[in-house]
Amino acid sequence: xxxxxxxxxxxxxxxxxxxxxxxxxxxxxxxxxxxxxxxxxxxxxxxxxxxxxxxxxxxxxxxxxxxxxxxxxxxxxxxxxxxxxxx
Numbered sequence: 001x002x003x004x005x006x007x008x009x010x011x012x013x014x015x016x017x018x019x020x021x022x023x024x025x026x027x028x029x030x031x032x033x034x035x036x037x038x039x040x041x042x043x044x045x046x047x048x049x050x051x052x053x054x055x056x057x058x059x060x061x062x063x064x065x066x067x068x069x070x071x072x073x074x075x076x077x078x079x080x081x082x083x084x085x086x087x
Contacts, residue, residue: 001033001034002032002033002036002072002073002074003033003072003073003074004029004032004033004073004074004076005069005073005074005075005076006075006076007075007076007077007078009077009078010064010076010077010078010079013078013079013080014079017058017062017079021058021059021062024058024059025058025062025064025079028040028041028056028058028064029076032056032074036054036056036074041056041057042056042057043055043056044056046065046086050065050086052067053065053066053067053077054066054067054068055085055086058079060082061081061082062079062080062081062082063079063080063081063082063085064076064078064079065077065078065079065080065085
């Protein structure tokens with residue numbers, strides 16, 4: 001199990017998610033704490049210019065960006081629509 005840290009920006013962006021996506025995000029965050037690479041999450045490492053960051057799917061449209069602070073701590077950075085999060 002990993003420790004999950006929520007950035008201020010993540011908390012702010014999660015508050016504006018539609019309610020259905022907020023509920024699904026809560027479920028997925030529990031899965032992530034157990035295994036960040038759970039197949040349900042569709043976790044992927046990002047490429048230039050976002051090397052060092054990872055993302056997982058909330059839905060087909062919504063993504064969460066995060067990074068590993070160390071091998072047992074994950075920092076959630078942002079949740080946003082896929083058209084906006086990788087910019």
